[in-house]
Amino acid sequence: MNALQTTGSQANADVSARYRNNFLQEIEANVEGGEWVRMCMQCGVCAGSCPLGDHWEHTPQKIFMMIRAGKREEVLKSDAMWMCTSCYNCIVRCPRKLPITHIMHGIAAYSSRLGLAPKMQPTRDFSQLFWKNATRTGRVNELKLTIGLYFGDGVVAGIKKGWGMRNVALGLIKAGRLNPFELFGGHKCKDQKGIAAMLRKAREIEDRKQVTS
Numbered sequence: 001m002n003a004l005q006t007t008g009s010q011a012n013a014d015v016s017a018r019y020r021n022n023f024l025q026e027i028e029a030n031v032e033g034g035e036w037v038r039m040c041m042q043c044g045v046c047a048g049s050c051p052l053g054d055h056w057e058h059t060p061q062k063i064f065m066m067i068r069a070g071k072r073e074e075v076l077k078s079d080a081m082w083m084c085t086s087c088y089n090c091i092v093r094c095p096r097k098l099p100i101t102h103i104m105h106g107i108a109a110y111s112s113r114l115g116l117a118p119k120m121q122p123t124r125d126f127s128q129l130f131w132k133n134a135t136r137t138g139r140v141n142e143l144k145l146t147i148g149l150y151f152g153d154g155v156v157a158g159i160k161k162g163w164g165m166r167n168v169a170l171g172l173i174k175a176g177r178l179n180p181f182e183l184f185g186g187h188k189c190k191d192q193k194g195i196a197a198m199l200r201k202a203r204e205i206e207d208r209k210q211v212t213s
Helices: 003-019 023-030 034-039 045-049 060-068 072-076 089-093 100-113 122-137 142-153 155-164 166-174 180-184 192-212
Strands: none
Touching: 023 034, 023 060, 023 072, 023 100, 034 060, 034 100, 045 060, 045 089, 060 072, 060 100, 072 100, 089 100, 100 122, 122 142, 122 192, 142 155, 142 180, 155 166
């Protein structure tokens, strides 16, 4: 177990002891929009509106029910939250206008912070890779992002994936959407220091919320 996993496990144990069996209270205190979970009336509109509804381990409706039932481990270790594509159908159609998309992402981030998020979950891996890529310079470097995705499972797997997508890559290069020279730098935001300062401030705000909650 590495240092990050150890820290996550300790944080999980500390939080679990603090909240004991009141999982709803824990979600309300640590997840963006968590205070809305108790407002869900279990109508199922979110589940029926989701384009990936059939593929969820637990739909948002069920996730909210499980939170209120105190099923902490089942929720935080599930990959359900990572299935959200941010289409916002659920928010638009929810009779009570619950910020379901934000809650799903918030629970996903919280489970990751506690070290409970499922390992090798594709959406989670992509979101983390995308975040690191985008925040490094303020702009996404598509080539480095693609390489990171393809070679995440090893060199051989990366070569196979790259070869399988070669025609798509050539099409993107011809259309000017992919530049091989991005590997040596790539386009960046002009005010990178400003971007870094903004992200640090956002992190400080999030950290303060965690301390005071």
